Amino acid sequence: MSRQNQTFKAAVNSALASFGALAPGAELGSEAELAAKLSISRTTARNVLAHLVQLGVVEWEGRRKTLLRAPCPEDRFPPEDVALPAELAERQLQEWILRTDLPPGSQIHESELARQLDIPVALVRDLLQNFRVSGLIEKNPNKHWTFRGFTREYATEMCDMRELIERAAIRQLIADPEHPSLPRMAEMERLHIALLARDDAAMTEFPALDARFHRIICQAADNRFFDEFAHRISIIVHYHYQWNKRDETARNRAAIREHLAVIRAVLSGRGEDALAAFDHHLATARTTLLASVNWG
Amino acid sequence: MSRQNQTFKAAVNSALASFGALAPGAELGSEAELAAKLSISRTTARNVLAHLVQLGVVEWEGRRKTLLRAPCPEDRFPPEDVALPAELAERQLQEWILRTDLPPGSQIHESELARQLDIPVALVRDLLQNFRVSGLIEKNPNKHWTFRGFTREYATEMCDMRELIERAAIRQLIADPEHPSLPRMAEMERLHIALLARDDAAMTEFPALDARFHRIICQAADNRFFDEFAHRISIIVHYHYQWNKRDETARNRAAIREHLAVIRAVLSGRGEDALAAFDHHLATARTTLLASVNWG
DNA sequence: TTACGGTTTTTTATAAATAAAATACCTTTA
DNA sequence: TAAAGGTATTTTATTTATAAAAAACCGTAA
Numbered sequence: 001m002s003r004q005n006q007t008f009k010a011a012v013n014s015a016l017a018s019f020g021a022l023a024p025g026a027e028l029g030s031e032a033e034l035a036a037k038l039s040i041s042r043t044t045a046r047n048v049l050a051h052l053v054q055l056g057v058v059e060w061e062g063r064r065k066t067l068l069r070a071p072c073p074e075d076r077f078p079p080e081d082v083a084l085p086a087e088l089a090e091r092q093l094q095e096w097i098l099r100t101d102l103p104p105g106s107q108i109h110e111s112e113l114a115r116q117l118d119i120p121v122a123l124v125r126d127l128l129q130n131f132r133v134s135g136l137i138e139k140n141p142n143k144h145w146t147f148r149g150f151t152r153e154y155a156t157e158m159c160d161m162r163e164l165i166e167r168a169a170i171r172q173l174i175a176d177p178e179h180p181s182l183p184r185m186a187e188m189e190r191l192h193i194a195l196l197a198r199d200d201a202a203m204t205e206f207p208a209l210d211a212r213f214h215r216i217i218c219q220a221a222d223n224r225f226f227d228e229f230a231h232r233i234s235i236i237v238h239y240h241y242q243w244n245k246r247d248e249t250a251r252n253r254a255a256i257r258e259h260l261a262v263i264r265a266v267l268s269g270r271g272e273d274a275l276a277a278f279d280h281h282l283a284t285a286r287t288t289l290l291a292s293v294n295w296g
Numbered sequence: 297m298s299r300q301n302q303t304f305k306a307a308v309n310s311a312l313a314s315f316g317a318l319a320p321g322a323e324l325g326s327e328a329e330l331a332a333k334l335s336i337s338r339t340t341a342r343n344v345l346a347h348l349v350q351l352g353v354v355e356w357e358g359r360r361k362t363l364l365r366a367p368c369p370e371d372r373f374p375p376e377d378v379a380l381p382a383e384l385a386e387r388q389l390q391e392w393i394l395r396t397d398l399p400p401g402s403q404i405h406e407s408e409l410a411r412q413l414d415i416p417v418a419l420v421r422d423l424l425q426n427f428r429v430s431g432l433i434e435k436n437p438n439k440h441w442t443f444r445g446f447t448r449e450y451a452t453e454m455c456d457m458r459e460l461i462e463r464a465a466i467r468q469l470i471a472d473p474e475h476p477s478l479p480r481m482a483e484m485e486r487l488h489i490a491l492l493a494r495d496d497a498a499m500t501e502f503p504a505l506d507a508r509f510h511r512i513i514c515q516a517a518d519n520r521f522f523d524e525f526a527h528r529i530s531i532i533v534h535y536h537y538q539w540n541k542r543d544e545t546a547r548n549r550a551a552i553r554e555h556l557a558v559i560r561a562v563l564s565g566r567g568e569d570a571l572a573a574f575d576h577h578l579a580t581a582r583t584t585l586l587a588s589v590n591w592g
Numbered sequence: 593t594t595a596c597g598g599t600t601t602t603t604t605a606t607a608a609a610t611a612a613a614a615t616a617c618c619t620t621t622a
Numbered sequence: 623t624a625a626a627g628g629t630a631t632t633t634t635a636t637t638t639a640t641a642a643a644a645a646a647c648c649g650t651a652a
Contacts, residue, residue, distance in 0.1 A: 002609080002610040002611040002612075002635075002636055002637060002638095003610080003611050003612040003613080003634080003635050003636055003637090004611085004612080004635090004636080005611085005612060005613085006612090007438060007612075007613065008612075008613080030625080030626060030627085031626075031627070032625085032626075032627095040613080040614085041613055041614040041615070042614085042615085042627090043612090043613060043614060043615080044612085044613055044614080046627090046628090047612095047613090062621085062626095062627075063621080063622085063625095063626060063627065084635090085635090085636075086635080086636085109602090109603070109604090110603075110604070111602075111603050111604080112603090120636075120637055120638080121603085121604080122418075122636080122637075122638090123636075123637090125604085125605090126422070126425070129422070129425070129426065130425070133429060133524065135520045135521060135524070142303060142603095142604070142605080142642090142643060142644070143603085143604080143643090143644065143645095144603080144604090144644095154520075157518075157519040157520055157521060158521070160464070160517075160519055160521075161519060161521040161522070164460050164461070164464055165460070168456070168460055221456075222453075223453040223456055223457060224431045224450075224453055225431060225453060225454070225456075225457040225525065226457070228429065228431070229521065298605075298606055298607060298608095298639080298640040298641040298642075299604080299605050299606055299607090299640080299641050299642040299643080300605090300606080300641085300642080301641085301642060301643085302642090303642075303643065304642075304643080326595080326596060326597085327596075327597065328595085328596075328597095336643080336644085337643055337644040337645070338597090338644085338645085339642090339643060339644060339645080340642085340643055340644080342597090342598090343642095343643090358596095358597075358651095359595095359596060359597065359651090359652090380605090381605090381606075382605080382606085405632090405633070405634090406633075406634070407632075407633050407634075408633090416606075416607055416608075417633085417634080418606080418607075418608090419606075419607090421634085421635090438612090438613060438614070438633095438634070438635080439613090439614065439615095439633085439634080440614095440633080440634090
């Protein structure tokens with residue numbers, strides 16, 4: 001069926017949202033301006049305008065485009081129409097692989113997965129190929145894929161690599177008192193303190209904060225290979241949080257305190273302390289991760 | 297046109313080659329045995345047998361398969377028929393990107409590349425997506441790819457990552473006197489001494505040896521993420537050797553001596569010396585790589 | 593009764609088709 | 623005359639089609 005018009009639909013929604021600031025009767029600027037504002041081509045911008053005319057939200061006569069009425073929720077496309085099928089399917093696939101708890105060595109068939117997720121095989125193929133970099137699956141040429149498993153070895157190898165990278169990154173961060181990442185560390189301090197003050201139920205917000213913390217550390221090195229690895233790993237770590245629920249809130253509170261120790265040492269320029277605190281945090285993070293391994 | 301039968305053709309060639317050890321009149325074993333020996337399915341093995349019958353090389357009657365005559369060169373399929381189109385195209389694409397000397401920021405269009413390399417766009421897309429991990433290109437959604445360029449930044453980031461990994465790997469290598477990679481290091485010593493004894497013309501063989509040396513170091517850590525990165529990088533380094541021809545033979549001889557210093561220190565258990573020698577080699581390798589940067 | 597061969601079904605690799613979206617080109621109008 | 627709109631062309635994203643290759647199934651003979 002070829003392409004669906006997600007870009008168009010997303011642009012319509014985004015245009016409608018931007019009209020909230022305007023009063024009916026306002027003029028809308030040129031097609032090129034609209035295209036630039038929505039980060040789309042002028043072709044799509046024109047399609048959006050045409051659609052808005054059909055909705056009765058806009059009047060369009062030559063180069064005069066007038067807002068007729070404030071947009072209402074019914075004008076918007078539903079969110080599931082807006083998401084790109086590829087991105088939607090990517091999350092579905094990750095869910096499937098990481099939550100099905102397959103034993104190591106399991107066969108993964110493109111065609112079977114395509115049926116289960118109700119997406120074309122070609123897309124499954126693309127997604128698996130992309131996911132391969134995570135180190136969790138491998139291809140048998142002319143045959144199926146194999147799930148290598150979230151094993152003790154995998155977790156160890158991942159932690160080794162991660163510690164190597166993040167230690168190098170934090171060394172760069174503490175070496176430069178003017179480092180551009182420092183303001184974001186200050187912001188992190190506030191967020192950590194705020195979360196620590198809240199009740200146990202709020203601890204569900206920790207995984208996202210943890211991901212941001214490690215990402216900021218990584219980005220301090222300004223190295224594309226660090227970022228690439230960190231991104232891949234964050235997906236795995238994200239799922240790991242859903243496997244190991246034992247002592248969850250206690251662990252999370254402890255981790256927040258460990259983060260804070262690192263952040264405060266970094267911000268106050270105590271380099272050695274920061275390194276020591278960070279090493280300590282990496283050690284507990286490794287223990288936590290290994291505790292969530294089900295296989296081997 | 298769908299799939300071509302490369303697997304079949306490669307299997308025929310491989311079967312013919314294995315017949316060199318047999319005398320005419322010899323019996324050939326079961327279909328399953330043949331399939332296992334050639335690492336193909338029984339289906340393809342049967343097709344191979346049928347083809348060999350047509351060639352008059354084999355007689356096949358029920359479960360009796362007899363070699364009629366020694367295979368001759370004409371029986372074999374030409375090498376270009378045997379290579380997988382995807383692998384062929386992958387090398388073509390790498391050649392194109394890394395030898396065209398595009399300025400950083402250049403647009404790369406899937407369709408244009410498909411025309412130039414005479415392969416379907418879908419394949420170009422796959423290959424570019426795969427090559428993305430090298431950090432040299434990036435995708436603009438709904439638009440073209442951008443060549444980020446083999447710049448000073450790129451080379452620096454690559455070296456930073458490489459040194460991090462290889463230092464960690466060699467530390468593991470020297471920490472264990474029974475390390476399984478040590479025999480391969482001994483083999484490496486022989487190869488390096490042999491190459492050093494030969495004339496300048498033989499120095500063209502150094503890049504391949506260099507790649508093997510660094511690969512063995514990497515593999516000593518037994519970490520899939522290390523290997524993955526090392527593999528990606530080896531492709532880039534391979535091309536870099538073709539850009540920087542100045543003082544080539546002198547540089548290569550010096551590098552061989554540096555390798556030897558590392559290898560000997562490792563083999564004789566002088567850990568500190570090995571680390572120092574390796575650091576020294578990494579420093580010159582970095583200098584060499586940066587000297588071949590044409591942009592920025 | 594089990595290993596083997598014949599046959600059918602499933603799955604993968606590749607190519608081609610199609611609509612969306614971007615870009616380029618040309619015309620118009622303020 | 624320059625910026626905007628209209629139109630045509632190119633390129634990308636996605637689906638579908640097809641043959642090769644693998645795997646499963648089943649009957650048969652040593």
